[in-house]
Amino acid sequence: MKDFLGGVGRTSFFVLAGTSRLAGLSAEVMKAILAAIFRRGSIRREALFHQMVLAGVDSIGIIALVSAAVGAVLALQAAYQLKDFGAVMYTGALVSVSVTRELGPLVAAVVIAGRIGARFAAELGTMKVQEEIDALTTMGLNPIAFLVVPRCLALMIMLPCLTIVTDVVAMVGGYLVGTLSVGINPYLYVMNSIEAMVLKDLYSGFIKSIIFSAIIALVSCHQGLSVEGGAQGVGKATTEAVVISIVLIIVVDCIATAVIYYAFS
Secondary structure, eight states: OHHHHHHHHHHHHHHHHHHHHHHHHHHHHHHHHHHHHHTOOOOOHHHHHHHHHHHTGGGHHHHHHHHHHHHHHHHHHHHHHHGGGTOGGGHHHHHHHHIIIIIHHHHHHHHHIIIIIHHHHHHHHHHHHTTHHHHHHHTTOOHIIIIIHHHHHHHHHHHHHHHHHHHHHHHHHHHHIIIIIIOOOHHHHHHHHHHHOOHHHHHHHHHHHHHHHHHHHHHHHHHHHTOOSHHHHHHHHHHHHHHHHHHHHHHHHHHHHHHHHHHHO
16 A cells, blocks of 8 residues: 555656646746747747758658548548448548547647657757757857757647648548548538538647647657656657657647537537
8 A cells, every 4th residue: 555655646746846847848938939039039040940841841741641541541430330321421521520620630749749759859868968958058058949949939830730731631531532432422522521611620620739739849858858867868758758748639639629619519
């Protein structure tokens, strides 16, 4: 019993301490962004554009592949279930609503958490181990403004764009499967998809993607800046960055979906 209570206490302490540090990092990032805006300071544009290319442009291929597979599988499963009710023609409606409201931002966020979140944590962790961050502080540069802010802004700009790509490609994948494999009339498939979607679906998915991007960027940078113990510490921080990001994304997605459902139903 003592071991169990001790484990619960230690876990609770680590969670609260990590939450406190993450909140502190979030406040520092916001402070750096506001300082750059109101004091007309310049955020490093080259670093920002470089991170945007890494997080956005270079991720389009894997995002398209995963989203096309998700759309195709979703269309097959939806047609299989709707067939018993004689409503196979509404497969496109189910795919379009599911993708734009839930699966699009969620799939994009999970893929980016594994690809870019791990990269952020590994880069900053390596810099921490090699004392490059201490060198920046010695030179009078703020590591948060110099390293973290460009990464956060880049991800918050590019993940919503990647979510749009995910939505479009997933719906195209569902369309191809629905029309070529299931045998749904292409005109009916497209019309039912368009009629089923409303602006609320697009807005909710877009807002979720912004929240998810902030979670991935802040958690990954926090884990990278907290590295201790050399190469082993970098590997541990990278793993924890991906796991914690995905867990928080799923939890926040559940909360956001419930809020949107009860607020607009």
